[in-house]
Amino acid sequence: AQSVAQPEDQVNVAEGNPLTVKCTYSVSGNPYLFWYVQYPNRGLQFLLKYITGDNLVKGSYGFEAEFNKSQTSFHLKKPSALVSDSALYFCAVRDAGTGGFKTIFGAGTRLFVKA
């Protein structure tokens, strides 16, 4: 069965500094990996995904994520954080090996960017 772990409940970063939000996963086959962001009282918005190819994936709002197969990780990064990046971030995985569409989400990491 697939699973996702986001080890940090909260990440605090000063504006202008780089940020990293961690994610590790477990699947039986190859993973399809996603990051979504949730702003207060809103639904989730898609940020980026890894399906195949380059391990470094670029997405919306200047975010990127690096797929590391040996460490089974897919950490979200941004070189320079903005106060408006403060939100709840979810990592998600789909097991390509099963051929299914079920997506499992991590518990979420709350990002606070201080001015």
Next chain:
Amino acid sequence: NAGVMQNPRHLVRRRGQEARLRCSPMKGHSHVYWYRQLPEEGLKFMVYLQKENIIDESGMPKERFSAEFPKEGPSILRIQQVVRGDSAAYFCASSPGTLQGEKAFFGQGTRLTVV
């Protein structure tokens, strides 16, 4: 093309009443997923449906909860005899269902409060 539409946005029910949550997927999408988000928690998978079929309901509580996605009309998540612990945000997502690596589009959620 309107996004995923959920209604109502807010729903208040007394203990013992029934709650019906509706989700209209994006046009052309045949896959629907329901997730529950409890306060300060992540997204928990509940059920995955295609038109007229439940594909995976492994996240659904065994009692009081049911879901359907009829040939015509929205997907419905139904909670019978609600209890205070059912208070949560319920999110619906949809995807075209043609490629396993596709992203899901989320609605803005229905916030259920049981009083």
